[in-house]
Amino acid sequence: MVERLIRLQGAANVRDLGGYRNREGAAVRYKKAIRSAAISDLTAEDAEQLAAYGIVKVVDFRSIAEQSREPDVKIPHTENIFLPIFKEDETQVSAAPRTLMEQIQAGQDAAQQMQKVYRHFIEEDYSRASYHRFIEILLENDAPEAGVLFHCTAGKDRTGFGAALILAILEVDQDSIMENYLETNSNMVQKTSDMLKQAQAAGAPEAMLAGIKELMRADQSYLAESFKAITKNYGDMSGFLKNGLQLSTSDLSDFRKLYTDFA
Numbered sequence: 001m002v003e004r005l006i007r008l009q010g011a012a013n014v015r016d017l018g019g020y021r022n023r024e025g026a027a028v029r030y031k032k033a034i035r036s037a038a039i040s041d042l043t044a045e046d047a048e049q050l051a052a053y054g055i056v057k058v059v060d061f062r063s064i065a066e067q068s069r070e071p072d073v074k075i076p077h078t079e080n081i082f083l084p085i086f087k088e089d090e091t092q093v094s095a096a097p098r099t100l101m102e103q104i105q106a107g108q109d110a111a112q113q114m115q116k117v118y119r120h121f122i123e124e125d126y127s128r129a130s131y132h133r134f135i136e137i138l139l140e141n142d143a144p145e146a147g148v149l150f151h152c153t154a155g156k157d158r159t160g161f162g163a164a165l166i167l168a169i170l171e172v173d174q175d176s177i178m179e180n181y182l183e184t185n186s187n188m189v190q191k192t193s194d195m196l197k198q199a200q201a202a203g204a205p206e207a208m209l210a211g212i213k214e215l216m217r218a219d220q221s222y223l224a225e226s227f228k229a230i231t232k233n234y235g236d237m238s239g240f241l242k243n244g245l246q247l248s249t250s251d252l253s254d255f256r257k258l259y260t261d262f263a
Contacts, residue, residue, distance in 0.1 A: 002030055005187065008049065010041035010073070013155040013187040017163060017180070022171040026260040031145045033138065033259065035163045037155030037188070038062075040070035050149065051076040059137060059150040061085045061130075061158040075149075083133060085158045087126045110214035114157070115225040121161045122229035122244065132245045134162060135169070139255055154191075156184040156218045161226055168237050169247075169255050174227075184218040192216040 006014040014037070018030030031054045039058070042050075058080045060072060072080060121127050134150065141148050152158040160181050167177045195212055204212075227237075234240040241247045247255075 006034065006050075006053065008042065008046040010043045010046050011036055011039050012191050013037040013184055014149075015180075015183065015187070017166060020167060020170075020172045020176050020180070022260060023173065024171065026170075026256075028167070028170055028172065029259055029261050031147050032141070033163075033166050034147050034149040035155060035159050036149055036151040037159075037191070038070055038153050039072050039075075039149070039151055042073035042075070047073055047075045051078070054145045054147045055149045056143070056146045057081060057137065057141060057148045059083050059134060059148060061150065061152040061162065064088055066153055070153075078149075081137060083130055083137075085121070085127050085130045085152075086124070110211050111219070111221070114214065114219070114222050117157055118161065118222050118225040119229045121158075121226050122233060122240065128244055131162065131165060132247070135165070135245065135247060135251070135255065138166070139251065139258065142258055154184075154188065154216060156181075156188070156216075157222070160184065160218060160223065164223060164226070166259070169241060169252060170260055171256070178220060178223060181223050182218050182220065188216055 002016070002019060004016045004019060006016065008014055013035070015035050016030050017033045017035065018028050020028045022028070034053075034055065039046075055075055055078055058072060058075060058078050060067060060080065060082050061084065063084055063086065067082065074080070121131070138148055150159060150162055163180060164177050167180065168174075192213065195216065196209060199209055199212055230237060230240045230244070234244050241252060242249075
C-alpha cells in the first residue's frame with residue numbers, strides 16, 4: 001500500500017485519502033484528495049513537492065482572521081479557493097483554535113465546545129452550503145491525477161469532517177472513516193508539544209495547557225457528534241447527502257466514478 005502521509009518540513013498532518021476500500025471493493029484513488037493542517041509555513045521545497053504530487057487546487061476552510069494572520073504559501077500552478085466553513089459574524093461557534101481557546105479561558109468546557117462545533121457542521125445552513133461547494137469543487141476536478149488539497153489550521157475539525165464526508169460519499173465503512181480521523185493524533189504530536197512548551201514558557205496556567213491539549217486532539221466523541229446530528233436531522237448519511245447537502249443521485253454517482261477505482 002502506498003503511504004498516505006506526505007512528509008513535509010513546514011506542514012503537519014498532510015495525508016492522501018487514497019487506498020481505502022469501499023463496500024463494493026473499489027479503492028479510493030490516490031493523488032485526488034489530500035487533507036492537511038495549515039500550509040502557511042511551507043518551505044520552497046515543500047511547495048515544489050506538492051506541485052509535483054499533482055496538487056492543482058487548494059481549498060482553505062479557515063476564517064478571514066486566520067487567513068490574514070497566516071496566509072497560505074503559494075504552491076506553483078495551483079488555484080487557491082477560500083471557503084470558510086463558518087460565518088464570519090458567527091459568535092457562538094468557531095473551529096478556529098484561537099477563538100476556541102478564548103472561549104475556554106472564559107470558563108467554557110473544552111469538550112463541550114468541540115462537540116458543538118461538530119454539530120454545527122450539520123445544523124448550520126452556512127456550513128452545509130460550504131461543504132456542498134466543497135463537493136462541487138471536487139466534482140470539477142476530473143483530471144486523473146489532479147489533486148485537491150483542503151485544509152484548516154490544525155487539519156482535524158473542519159478538515160476532518162471534510163475528509164469524513166468524502167469517504168462517506170465513497171461508501172467507505174464508518175470504522176475506516178473514524179480511523180482516518182483519529183490518525184491526526186499521531187501526526188500532531190510534535191506540533192502539540194511545541195505549542196505546550198511555548199505556552200509554559202509564557203507562564204500559561206494549567207487550565208490553558210489542558211485546553212491546548214483538548215483543542216489539538218481528535219476525539220472519537222467529536223466526530224460521533226456529527227454522525228448523531230446527521231441521524232437526528234436526516235435519518236442517515238444518505239439523507240444528509242441528498243437533503244442536507246443537496247447532492248443529486250448523479251452527483252454522487254459521478255463523484256464515486258472520479259474518486260474510486262477497482263484496479
